[in-house]
Amino acid sequence: MKLTKRLAVIASYIPDGSTVADIGTDHAYLPAYLVLEGIAPKAIATDIHNAPFQSALKTVEAHCLLNKISVRLGNGLDVLRPGEADVIVVAGMGGRNMEEVFEKAPEVLRQTNRLVLQPMTAVDMVRQWLWNHNWQIVDEDLLREDDKFYQVLVAEPGEDLHKGDPEFGVNLIKKGHPLMGELLQKREAQYGQVLNEIRRQAKTEIKEKEQQVEAKLMTIKRVKQQWLNAQKSIK
Template sequence: MSNHLRLSKRLEKVASFITQGVQFADIGSDHAHLPCYVCLHDEDAYAIAGEVNEGPFRSARENISRHGLSDRVDVRLGDGLQVLQNGEVALIVIAGMGGSLIKTILDEGKDRLSNVEKIIAQPNIGEHNVRRWLYSHGYEVTNEVMVAENGHIYEIIVGDKRADGQKLTEKQLLFGPHLLNQKPKLFYQKWTHEYDNRKRTVEQMKNAKSPDDKKIAAFTEELTWIGEVLGNDNDCS
């Protein structure tokens, strides 16, 4: 059995939010690296690794065997949350895909979530889609962090089930309620870049043959929010 396994910086941060001793599922598991890492560091953890394609499924099975974890990490081939039985896990991780796809996976697997108390999502883009889904389905965004890796800034969003759920404004959905409050250094880096991108997009839409006024108005509103947020704190270091 090999105990040596290193994760990327972003997946290490995802792992740090996984509850000790929990039975969890990692959907779109990327060769089961995260489940193996968690189970190697937590002897009471049990994981299900979901893979939608045959190649990563076989690779995950090999990794699990290499680390001597075949009795604690179960790799399953299937689409999204369909690899799970309802009530089988208490925590779900979905990392490394777009926010819109994460939302779709959660929507299509809602019948498997009755016992899921925590959802940890790491969308590559479209983070607002994940936050909207969480607050619309009785989960409170309890933690958010940003991680820079390979020239990209990732957001990790943690949602915990709450009886009364949570209501977020459109502004909080865009920036993240905790990130908006904390404004770490990476927050300014990301949103300065996003401001420039959106500004160019608005100009391109205005110059189109048939401008979409509704879309232009939505992007312009976001531009205003970003400008306000970036200008609210004089210390952008």
Template sequence: MLTSKRLRAIADYVREGSRLADIGSDHALLPVELVGRGTCPSAVAGEVNDGPLEAARRGIAAAGLASSIEARKGDGLEVLRPGEADTVTIAGMGGALIVSILESGRVGGRLEGVSQLVLQPNVGEELVRAWLLEHGWHLAGETILEEDGKVYELLNALRPAEGQAPNEELYGGEPLLPGLSAEEDRKLKLRMGPYLTRRPSEAFALKWSSELRKLRGIERQLERSDTEEAAARKRELAQVIARIEEVLECMPTDMSSRS
């Protein structure tokens, strides 16, 4: 059984019968869990570094699953053959790196046949949401959780099927805050999560209270510069801070007080 709350939440998103590719698999804990409990009939554990690759192979062998899980060395989705997997998980990387992996896989045809992406960026979640939106992936769900003092966001994306709500509906509709333009509202939902802002939680409040402290720190640093560029950046930052504060103020008192 997985001891990590984060990995358990990722595993819970993976659909029954999926052929899994876990990119950056480290010790292959996720593929071993999902194949071992029968959720996935097969899996590929991809690793770019020799140490984690060998650790993955040892873990797979110890679980007696070498016939169902293959650990492969390669950069991102290069470990896959087109059509080999229908679900891809990528966890524990920065959002920019995840986007780079997905884009390279898209261009190289490695996402052919993939119908589900379960992604857990450590930072830069808005970059991942923007890539999904740009390339027609439907953001079907989000989870935010705290574990060992860190807050994680999980994104579950599906290729749109007939009848599914399009991303335009998800990111459009009623704005998060009164008076926001459609463009401002979309940017805020990409930054904070269209589902997470609808269902605020303690983990959500914890994350954005921390982000506000970081942004205010950057704002104070910018005050030391008298360049026009710094002034423009400070104005932009002040607007972002104000929007985040407004969202937090709409939350229950016991959560928003954390800011």
């Protein structure tokens, strides 16, 4: 089974021998791949909607994996018992939705060794949520598909002593990740546009917003320099 680049990157952060729960699985391609490749001895594939749940069942049946992958219909972690999964993957969902899923299931999270997350939006909120709930981000990855950047966060229980900016984290910068320069450039241009728009309106009540965006642009400059230094030391 061949995965898309995004799912293949996510799969690479699943330790061998883990029981994996893929929340919001849709077609269940990720759990099917992990079991077929012998990375996960068993898996749980869940989705909140019936159509993706049926697709997941179809994939699992087509690969004769019904004895190894449990396909479940339900909201977030409601359909998991504490301790059932070593690793929980939540990919392709918005950051706020992820937070809601986590907030409802502290018992399940307490017995999970690793989270592999790929938020479609609000990655800063997801990092902040992890930090506030005693998860450390131990690794991160970045990929681009169809001109869109995707960040992958790998978190394990424990206090994060190296946080960095919630939008960018520290791992991609420390690694001198080859795509990080492009991501920073894109964000710098986007925040620059926002700042121009705020200044054009020149309303006093949006002074605070202007200061926030200026601070963000300063952060991007600083992070860019750290990333360049890391790149130089790798070469």
